[in-house]
Amino acid sequence: MIKxxxxxxxxxxxxxxxxxxxxxxxxxxxxxxLVGMGTELNKELTVNLNLMTEQLNEISANDFxxxxxxxxxxxxxxxxxxxxxLLTKKKVESGSEYQPVSLNAALEMQPDANxxxxxIPGKYAEEEVNxxxxxxxxxMLFSDNVSIETELNLKQKAVDKGLxxxxxxxxxxxxxxxxxxxxxxxxxxxxxxxGASGTGTQEVTCLIDQMGAGVSQVIGTGGRDLKSxxxxxxxxxxxxxxxxxxxxxxxxxxxxPPAPEVAEKILQLTKKTDKPVVVDFIGGDHxxxxxxxxxxxxxxxxxxxxAVALSKGEVPEDFDxxxxxxxxxxxxxxxxxxxxKPDQKYLRGLYTGGTLADEAxxxxxxxxxxxYSNIPLEPKYELKSLTELTGHxxxxxxxxxxTVGRPHxxxxxxxxxDRFVTDIDDEVAVVLVDVVLGYGSHLDPASEVATxxxxxxxxxxxxxxxxxxxxxxxGTVGDPQGLAESTQTLEEAGIIVMPSNAQAVRLVxxxxxxxxxxxxx
Amino acid sequence: MEAVxxxxxxxxxxxxxxxxxxxxxSVFDGSFNIIxxxxxxxxxxxxxxxxxxxxxxxxxxxxxxxxxxxxxxxEFTDGAIHFxxxxxxxxxxxxxxxxxxxxxxxxxxxxIRTEKLEDLKKFIINEGSLAGIAELIKYxxxxxxxxxxxxxxxxxxxxxxxxxxRLLELINNIIDENLxxxxxxxxxxxxFGPGLTPSTDDFLTGIIIMMNSLNQTxxxxxxxxxNILCAGxxxxxxxxxxxxxxxxxxxxxxxxxxxxxxxNNKEDIAEAVGKVIKIGSSSGTDFLFGVYCMALINSEKLRxxxxxxx
Numbered sequence: 001m002i003k004x005x006x007x008x009x010x011x012x013x014x015x016x017x018x019x020x021x022x023x024x025x026x027x028x029x030x031x032x033x034l035v036g037m038g039t040e041l042n043k044e045l046t047v048n049l050n051l052m053t054e055q056l057n058e059i060s061a062n063d064f065x066x067x068x069x070x071x072x073x074x075x076x077x078x079x080x081x082x083x084x085x086l087l088t089k090k091k092v093e094s095g096s097e098y099q100p101v102s103l104n105a106a107l108e109m110q111p112d113a114n115x116x117x118x119x120i121p122g123k124y125a126e127e128e129v130n131x132x133x134x135x136x137x138x139x140m141l142f143s144d145n146v147s148i149e150t151e152l153n154l155k156q157k158a159v160d161k162g163l164x165x166x167x168x169x170x171x172x173x174x175x176x177x178x179x180x181x182x183x184x185x186x187x188x189x190x191x192x193x194x195g196a197s198g199t200g201t202q203e204v205t206c207l208i209d210q211m212g213a214g215v216s217q218v219i220g221t222g223g224r225d226l227k228s229x230x231x232x233x234x235x236x237x238x239x240x241x242x243x244x245x246x247x248x249x250x251x252x253x254x255x256x257p258p259a260p261e262v263a264e265k266i267l268q269l270t271k272k273t274d275k276p277v278v279v280d281f282i283g284g285d286h287x288x289x290x291x292x293x294x295x296x297x298x299x300x301x302x303x304x305x306x307a308v309a310l311s312k313g314e315v316p317e318d319f320d321x322x323x324x325x326x327x328x329x330x331x332x333x334x335x336x337x338x339x340x341k342p343d344q345k346y347l348r349g350l351y352t353g354g355t356l357a358d359e360a361x362x363x364x365x366x367x368x369x370x371x372y373s374n375i376p377l378e379p380k381y382e383l384k385s386l387t388e389l390t391g392h393x394x395x396x397x398x399x400x401x402x403t404v405g406r407p408h409x410x411x412x413x414x415x416x417x418d419r420f421v422t423d424i425d426d427e428v429a430v431v432l433v434d435v436v437l438g439y440g441s442h443l444d445p446a447s448e449v450a451t452x453x454x455x456x457x458x459x460x461x462x463x464x465x466x467x468x469x470x471x472x473x474x475g476t477v478g479d480p481q482g483l484a485e486s487t488q489t490l491e492e493a494g495i496i497v498m499p500s501n502a503q504a505v506r507l508v509x510x511x512x513x514x515x516x517x518x519x520x521x
Numbered sequence: 522m523e524a525v526x527x528x529x530x531x532x533x534x535x536x537x538x539x540x541x542x543x544x545x546x547s548v549f550d551g552s553f554n555i556i557x558x559x560x561x562x563x564x565x566x567x568x569x570x571x572x573x574x575x576x577x578x579x580x581x582x583x584x585x586x587x588x589x590x591x592x593x594x595x596e597f598t599d600g601a602i603h604f605x606x607x608x609x610x611x612x613x614x615x616x617x618x619x620x621x622x623x624x625x626x627x628x629x630x631x632x633i634r635t636e637k638l639e640d641l642k643k644f645i646i647n648e649g650s651l652a653g654i655a656e657l658i659k660y661x662x663x664x665x666x667x668x669x670x671x672x673x674x675x676x677x678x679x680x681x682x683x684x685x686x687r688l689l690e691l692i693n694n695i696i697d698e699n700l701x702x703x704x705x706x707x708x709x710x711x712x713f714g715p716g717l718t719p720s721t722d723d724f725l726t727g728i729i730i731m732m733n734s735l736n737q738t739x740x741x742x743x744x745x746x747x748n749i750l751c752a753g754x755x756x757x758x759x760x761x762x763x764x765x766x767x768x769x770x771x772x773x774x775x776x777x778x779x780x781x782x783x784x785n786n787k788e789d790i791a792e793a794v795g796k797v798i799k800i801g802s803s804s805g806t807d808f809l810f811g812v813y814c815m816a817l818i819n820s821e822k823l824r825x826x827x828x829x830x831x
Binding site: 009011012017018021035036037039040041042044045048049061062120121124385386387401 | 546547548549568569591646647648652679680683684709710711712713714715716717719721753754755756757758802803
């Protein structure tokens with residue numbers, strides 16, 4: 001039956017309209033749907049799609065309407081409630097209950113606030129953050145496009161005043177148990193984390209939670225903090241805070257390899273505390289870390305394991321294996337290989353988390369003869385074209401070239417859904433993905449991945465082919481999306497879910513080695 | 522609330538409409554519109570929005586606000602807009618004043634370099650949002666006439682599929698400089714596609730802006746009355762966008778892009794294209810598609826003129 005929902009003189013922004021259009025077409029019992037403004041030509045398209053009823057004549061160019069072919073009245077009710085939910089969600093997310101029109105008004109309304117999250121266009125951030133620091137407020141600066149000179153000035157001011165200035169481009173933090181921006185529901189505990197990488201920090205804190213431990217504070221620094229220009233000002237500030245914090249017994253530092261002089265400064269600081277310090281300078285040199293008595297790590301998972309062991313007073317050990325017996329892994333690999341055709345040989349890593357993509361490429365190294373990427377390990381593996389992929393490819397879909405005009409793929413997974421369609425061709429054997437849960441992320445990213453993989457498998461089945469899909473979930477049982485529910489959703493789509501990004505990558509490495517007849521071993 | 526940046530046209534408007542009232546027409550998360558008794562639409566924008574021809578940017582990030590409600594009245598006064606029923610006012614006494622008119626290119630024979638247009642096409646395909654009608658750029662060929670290549674076997678979205686023939690008709694009427702058929706084609710094209718400004722309107726805006734900027738004999742006169750043809754056939758917001766475009770006024774990022782595109786001393790269009798693509802869901806991309814088509818039409822016309830002279 002054809003049903004309509006018409007909203008007179010209703011205007012919604014285009015991004016919301018697109019989201020609505022996409023969502024309602026996926027509702028069970030909807031066979032066709034059109035969402036739009038009631039212009040003459042849109043109405044003509046409605047007729048062409050066989051969605052015509054008399055109600056169409058009631059609609060004018062300034063009316064928003066949904067026309068849908070639905071199985072029943074009940075399905076249309078679901079359609080309308082889904083639309084309302086998406087529209088309401090948009091308003092709630094923007095905080096419609098309380099919207100002070102200026103910083104001063106906000107401070108007057110919340111005189112006891114001691115931390116402010118700033119998320120405004122980068123070019124305006126300096127002025128606002130300066131005002132906040134002048135008011136002795138700690139800052140989490142979510143905005144990007146802030147110059148490194150501005151970052152240095154703001155951080156120097158914060159350090160002089162004993163304040164935190166997390167960022168710019170700081171995507172995650174948990175302060176006194178409160179998750180800020182992209183963050184997970186992590187148990188309280190005695191491990192303090194300082195991270196210069198967003199999803200890297202999320203992966204470590206989630207694994208800490210899954211291992212039964214918890215965090216005292218999670219402090220972000222922004223990705224450039226350990227560059228020479230900034231000198232690790234905020235990592236040092238955060239470390240000193242955790243060193244003095246009675247509820248922190250173990251400190252974890254996460255960053256891409258810092259500038260050597262910055263690494264030296266930070267590692268020297270670890271000597272000034274009796275608290276054990278676990279350091280994951282992802283892919284960086286371990287010897288210098290060991291030389292100051294800190295604990296180096298091979299992966300983000302290894303960092304979490306060592307931190308948890310130390311938090312319990314145990315001796316940490318390196319971990320580079322699997323959580324299950326090797327014969328289980330062998331069985332997974334053998335089963336997967338039995339479905340491969342001779343022309344299937346390539347890897348596609350489609351990541352929403354940049355640090356996780358980076359970790360994957362570093363772990364796989366040159367075993368495949370090089371992995372092409374938009375964030376390559378070496379310039380020669382920079383992808384020349386994002387539309388014509390060849391060879392092994394690992395993408396960070398959160399980078400600017402994929403997010404222009406659309407939200408980050410952790411918020412709107414359609415970027416990755418589109419890439420599944422375009423990037424997985426007949427020669428692809430393995431797909432490696434991350435699924436990031438938590439506040440700020442999409443409400444059900446696992447279903448989005450599962451839906452895409454099911455569609456790909458359906459097409460491949462026509463050619464008597466299949467693919468080997470491996471995922472890891474960065475999340476906790478307390479996250480709104482649910483860790484167990486997300487795992488089940490992926491597994492029901494035939495996706496192998498590993499306990500961490502590191503183990504997912506190891507499984508892929510084992511599979512690719514066998515696939516190539518040992519050439520990659 | 523303070524106006525931080527304002528267009529010269531809006532400032533003139535406020536100064537000449539003191540004591541008059543308007544009504545809140547539509548409210549979005551990052552902007553809202555006021556409509557006056559003559560149907561003129563004024564945009565009030567947050568800082569991350571693109572300044573449009575009759576708009577101002579204020580020091581407020583979100584307008585999902587109990588004080589800003591569709592249908593509420595406001596009054597233009599000396600140095601401020603006062604909103605009735607609330608204490609809210611926008612102070613307009615000290616903003617930066619911005620001119621968004623596009624200059625005509627004096628040289629009637631300006632030709633945009635082929636490489637630049639190829640770059641534009643690549644950006645649209647690789648980085649644009651193709652959810653509207655811009656995916657047709659992959660198949661369009663504009664020479665002496667416009668046609669689609671390999672489109673029959675292509676898997677295109679429902680919007681592109683619906684509008685493809687009419688779009689071709691519109692472009693061919695521009696190539697032929699057939700005013701009557703062009704106006705007829707406009708009426709058969711305007712107001713179609715997803716979004717608040719339907720995709721074809723963004724495309725038409727690109728076409729119109731290029732006609733205006735290139736200032737070629739024959740093309741400029743084709744713009745007369747376009748806004749009247751579009752009235753009632755699309756959303757109010759879109760109508761206003763087209764009206765401003767016919768007069769040579771465009772949003773700030775569009776202006777910057779057109780200036781870079783037409784400046785033969787500037788080769789890299791990436792930054793300017795990036796700013797445009799960010800507009801709306803697919804609006805920026807559909808606008809660029811229109812610009813691309815009109816630029817090709819122009820290049821082809823100049824090539825024919827040169828050949829005739831030889």
